[in-house]
C-alpha cells in the first residue's frame with residue numbers, strides 16, 4: 001500500500017542517512033575537501049640550537065571544513081587511514097608543498113630540511129616509492145633535504161623497515177623518528193637502524209622545570225642519540241627556560257611556539273623577513 005511504501009521509504013531513508021553519516025561521510029568529505037581546496041599546509045620553523053636560526057621547516061596539514069570548522073590533523077589523518085584515503089591525501093599534501101616550494105626556497109638556505117610526516121599505512125602502499133620519487137622530482141632540484149618523519153609507535157616490522165629505510169637513504173632522503181618517548185618500542189629498536197633524527201616529544205619538553213624525573217630521562221635519551229649518531233630535535237618548546245635547558249644539554253634543533261607557531265606560506269615569508277631584520 002501507499003502507507004507501507006511511505007513508511008518503508010522513510011525507514012530506508014533513515015538507514016541510508018545513518019550510513020552516510022557514520023560510514024561514508026568522513027571519506028567522502030575528505031575527497032570533497034581536496035577537490036574544493038579546503039586543505040592547506042602550514043610550515044613550522046625548526047631552529048638550530050646554536051645559531052638560533054631557522055634551518056628547516058616541518059609541513060603540517062590543515063583542514064578548514066566549511067561547516068565543521070577547523071578539523072585537527074590528528075583526527076582527519078586517522079579518518080583518512082581508516083577510509084583508505086591516506087595515499088590520495090598525502091599526494092595532495094605533496095602537490096600543495098610543491099606549489100609552495102619556489103617561494104619556500106627564498107627563505108631557506110640550500111640544504112635546508114623539509115620535514116614531511118608519513119602515515120604508517122602509506123609506507124605499506126604499493127605506490128609508496130613512486131609517490132616519494134614523484135614528490136622529490138616536483139621540488140626545485142638540490143635545494144631541500146627531505147626528512148620523512150615516522151612516529152615511534154608506527155615503526156614497521158624490522159625486516160620491512162630495514163629495506164625501506166635503506167631505500168630512502170639510497171634516494172638521498174633522511175629519516176626522523178617522531179614523537180620519541182610516547183611509544184613503547186624498545187630502545188634497542190633504534191640501535192638496529194640508521195635513523196638520522198630523533199624528535200623528542202613535547203610531552204617530555206613541557207615537563208622541564210616541573211618534574212624532577214624528566215632531566216635524567218632526557219639526559220639518557222640524549223646520550224643514546226649521540227651514541228647512535230642521531231641528531232636531536234626537541235618539539236613543543238614553548239618557553240625560554242625550556243629552550244635554555246635543552247640548549248645546555250646539547251639538543252641540536254628546537255621547534256615550538258616559543259620560536260614560531262606553524263605558519264602559512266605568506267606568514268612564513270614575513271616571519272623570516274622580521275627575523276633577518278633583527
Ligand code: C2E
Nearest residue numbers: 060061073074077093117118119236237238256257258262
Ligand atoms: P607532529 O608530527 O608531532 O607535529 C607536531 C605537532 O605539535 C603539530 O600539531 C604542531 O602544531 C604542534 N606544536 C608545535 N609546536 C608546539 C608547541 O610549542 N606547543 C604545542 N602544544 N604544540 C606544538 P598539529 O599540526 O596539530 O599536528 C598533529 C599531528 O598530526 C602531527 O604531530 C602529525 O602526527 C599529524 N600530521 C599533521 N600533518 C600531517 C600530514 O601532513 N601527514 C601526516 N601523516 N600526519 C600529519
Ligand code: CA
Nearest residue numbers: 058117149178
Ligand atoms: Ca612530525
Ligand code: CA
Nearest residue numbers: 178179199235
Ligand atoms: Ca612529533
Ligand code: CA
Nearest residue numbers: 151178179201
Ligand atoms: Ca605528535
